[in-house]
Amino acid sequence: EKLRVGLLFGGQSGEHEVSITSAKAIASALSQNSRYDLQPFYIQKDGLWCNPTKSQAVLQQTQAEPSASSNSQVIQWQLPIEANQIDVWFPVLHGPNGEDGTVQGLLQLMQKPYVGNGVLASAVGMDKILMKSLFAQAGLAQVKYVALSRWQWQQEPESWGEYIETELGYPCFVKPSNLGSSVGISKVRDLAQLEVAIASAIGYDSRIIVEQGVTAREIECAVLGNDQPQASIVGEITYKSDFYDYETKYTAGMAELIIPANLPSEVIEAVQAMSVKAFQTLAGSGLARVDFFYVESTATVLINEINTLPGFTALSMYPKLWEYSGIPFADLCDRLIDLALEKSS
Ligand code: ATP
Ligand code: MG
Ligand code: MG
Ligand code: MG
Missing domain, CATH: 3.40.50.20 (Rossmann fold)
Structure with missing residues (x-):
């Protein structure tokens, strides 16, 4: 049947x-x-x-x-x-x-x-504030950040502005805690922009995160599995825009996926190990795409985030990474269904 x-x-x-x-x-x-x-x-x-x-x-x-x-x-x-x-x-x-x-x-x-992640991993993976505090707990290197709520900001915008400036400096990135596809994210370079960006982000979510901006290459790695998750070959995203914003993500030709990423082998190994660690930290199952920053000047790998249900078009990074790792698209779908059945049994 x-x-x-x-x-x-x-x-x-x-x-x-x-x-x-x-x-x-x-x-x-x-x-x-x-x-x-x-x-x-x-x-x-x-x-x-x-x-x-x-x-x-x-x-x-x-x-x-x-x-x-x-x-x-x-x-x-x-x-x-x-x-x-x-x-x-x-x-x-x-x-x-x-x-x-x-x-x-x-x-x-x-x-x-x-198929895919359960309630816990999905909820935590979507919430940048909780995700980052668990990553910190797990010893995964990441950028400095400040988390705050809409209510906190509205009570004392001046002192928060000052605090963020001294704590993080510019440029910094303002993000709604709970979102994706770069929606509601701004890169800011001064206090006036910071205020506008926070006003925008709190329109999407009642909690926001402000991160120190890094100049880095953007690296992604795919994870597949339940109890013994595997990391894929590592990919890189390049683009000419200011950052990987919504338009760059979804306008054909604005971003380029480079698979495999041209990186030293120790960097690739670090990215793969951190991907599996991030997945296990959240009690992940099935699949995830883990995004990183690679700061070339200091040879530092920083984890940016985990996506528990990454884009899955024929041209998306997640299936492409597995294709290059030896698992064609249709086989990947089979594996994911098998993992779902295995998990529930
Ligand atoms: P996704 O579509 O992958 O779920 P998202 O909405 O969760 O994206 P992020 O991945 O956190 O958003 O950020 C989107 C992009 O903004 C990054 O790919 C990067 O280009 C830029 N960016 C975010 N945070 C930083 C940072 N701290 N320093 C430098 N660039 C950043
Ligand atoms: Mg995301
Ligand atoms: Mg996402
Ligand atoms: Mg991302």
């Missing part, structure tokens, strides 16, 4: 379109394998779930974003009836309400195996 795979995509986040592109790539890989009966479930931007028939139409469209229901306030959220028949879920949702443990919690309660 075929394994019914529920492919969950779309979602209520700024990374909705990326998720659709990832899902198309995964759907085409899974549908080539007779072991699976693929059942897509598209989550609209308003959070409503579509049945497999409607979801299939979204996967086949060349243009993203089909019409969302206009009066979502009056429609009750419900799980499509077909969801009861799924054997294993494959969530491909990025950002809040998908990568952050919320959907994982729902799948957990449905008592069905699902």
Whole structure:
């Protein structure tokens, strides 16, 4: 009997379109394998779930974003009836309400195996403040940072501004704690910019993080596995913009993926070891992409963050790194499903 795979995509986040592109790539890989009966479930931007028939139409469209229901306030959220028949879920949702443990919690309660990280790793990985304090605890080198809440900032903006300036200096990066795709992130060079950047970041999240800016090469490594996670070959991202912002990430041709990264072997080994350590620190399972800064002048490797449900389009860093490490895209999807089944058994 075929394994019914529920492919969950779309979602209520700024990374909705990326998720659709990832899902198309995964759907085409899974549908080539007779072991699976693929059942897509598209989550609209308003959070409503579509049945497999409607979801299939979204996967086949060349243009993203089909019409969302206009009066979502009056429609009750419900799980499509077909969801009861799924054997294993494959969530491909990025950002809040998908990568952050919320959907994982729902799948957990449905008592069905699902691909990737559980509630804990997903929630902690999405929250930069908690992620960084656990990384610090694990002895993983990272940039200096200051964490604060919207409320704290609004009480004493002048003293926080002064504190951040002396603690971190410029340039620094202001980020919402809980987000991805560089949404809400600003690079700032003076106090006036800092205030504008914080005002923007607190519009996305009630907690923010300000980091010391480093001049560094951007390195990424993929992790795959449960109890014995493996690190992939290491990749690098290059671009001409000021930093790896949203536009650079999602405009074709603005960033280049270099695989394998041209780095000394001890740096590659350090990146791989730190990737596995970061994954295990968060009690990760299935997959993750770990992002680093390599400061060439001092030969220092700093961990930037972990992404527990990284971009999964045919051109994304995560599957590309595994492809170059000897696991083609379709095999990677199989491995992830096997890991989900293994974890739940
Ligand atoms: P992702 O899409 O990978 O989930 P994200 O929204 O979680 O991204 P970060 O990876 O934290 O955001 O930062 C986005 C980009 O901003 C980095 O890739 C880098 O270009 C730049 N950046 C962030 N923090 C720093 C820093 N401390 N120093 C220098 N550059 C930084
Ligand atoms: Mg991230
Ligand atoms: Mg992300
Ligand atoms: Mg990142």
